[in-house]
Each structure stands twice: as structure tokens, then as C-alpha cells.
Amino acid sequence: EPEVTQTPSHQVTQMGQEVILRCVPISNHLYFYWYRQILGQKVEFLVSFYNNEISEKSEIFDDQFSVERPDGSNFTLKIRSTKLEDSAMYFCASSETSGRATQYFGPGTRLLVL
């Protein structure tokens, strides 16, 4: 069964450093998403992406965040200058178009900012 994959599974970084989280969505999906979950809190939407453009973003997704589809398979989330409060699980998801909007999630990347 096709699935969303994410790398790395864990990332430790120093405050102020840039990190790039990577995702490989399900191959025939065209909509991509990032969510995050701070430890003990709810899963929160960050951004959705379609046709090389951001479709929707939340108030969390500020100028320090960016997303990119650098090639035909990868979807990345970049955090330019990490802060302590960026420590969280980051989940990538993807969905088909043509009205079937079920989102399928990857296993997540645990980011720890020291």
C-alpha cells in the first residue's frame, strides 16, 4: 500500500540554525500538507501546497517557514532560524485531487531545538 515517507525521523539542531524536513508524498497525489504537534498538544495545520503554490497557510506559518517541491517526488519544509518553540513533531500529508480529499499522513519528524 502506498504511503507517505518522511526523513529524517529525528533531528536535533541548535537554536538559530536552519533545518529542512523532507517528505515523499504518495506518488499520484497532487496536494501536500505540513502539520505539527508540540508535545502534549493538538495536531496543528501549517500549510497546504498545490501546483507549486501555497493554497492555504495558518497563522503559525510565518516568514521563517517555507515549503518547496524541488523535484517530482520530494516536498520540503524549511525553518530558516529555529527557535526553542519550534521543537515538535512535524507531519507531512498528501491527498489526491478530483474531490477525494482524504489526507494521508507520514510518520513524522521529531525536531528538537536546543
Added chain:
Amino acid sequence: DAKTTQPTSMDCAEGRAANLPCNHSTISGNEYVYWYRQIHSQGPQYIIHGLKNNETNEMASLIITEDRKSSTLILPHATLRDTAVYYCIVRVDGTSGSRLTFGEGTQLTVNP
């Protein structure tokens, strides 16, 4: 998207049916009911969704009341691996780029 209300926690004996309720009294006519679960900080896993008819797949059944103001997710024979947080989410289908809004969900604990 309509707001949902779920119990904070539930227990179920292994092998028995787990019935997880969800209230969505402000649901609109074009909003679907989705169920996801999250096993211990893993990625949310899609379970099932429906509009107004009852739905069944290999994982679960979804029963939606006639007025669509509430629904029940049924795991027919719960196993220990079904221990997870279960989220009921209502949203408009067809809007493929739109967000899922997760609430607190129900922590289901399946006991041996």
C-alpha cells in the same frame, strides 16, 4: 468547519466492540465526518469518512444519525493495537487543499 465534541477517554475490553461517539450538532449539509486515529505520536491514520449514509471498511464502521448531528465510530473487535487517540473531524469534501482541524480526540484504551 463544524466543531465536534468527543469524550476525553474511553476503555474497552479486548475482543469487544469499541463504540466512540462524536457530536457535531452544527454540521452543514455539505460537510463530511472524518475519523482519524493517532497511536502514540505516530502520524494520524485515516480510518473512515461519510456524509449521511453508514459506512463500513476493513477497519471500522461509521454510523451517522439521520439528523447528522452525531456519529459513532465502531471498531467491531478491538485489539490492544487499537489503543490510540481517535479524532472526529467534520469538513467540506472536495476542498482538497483545505486543512484538517484536530481537536483533543478520545483516548481509547483497550484492556486485556
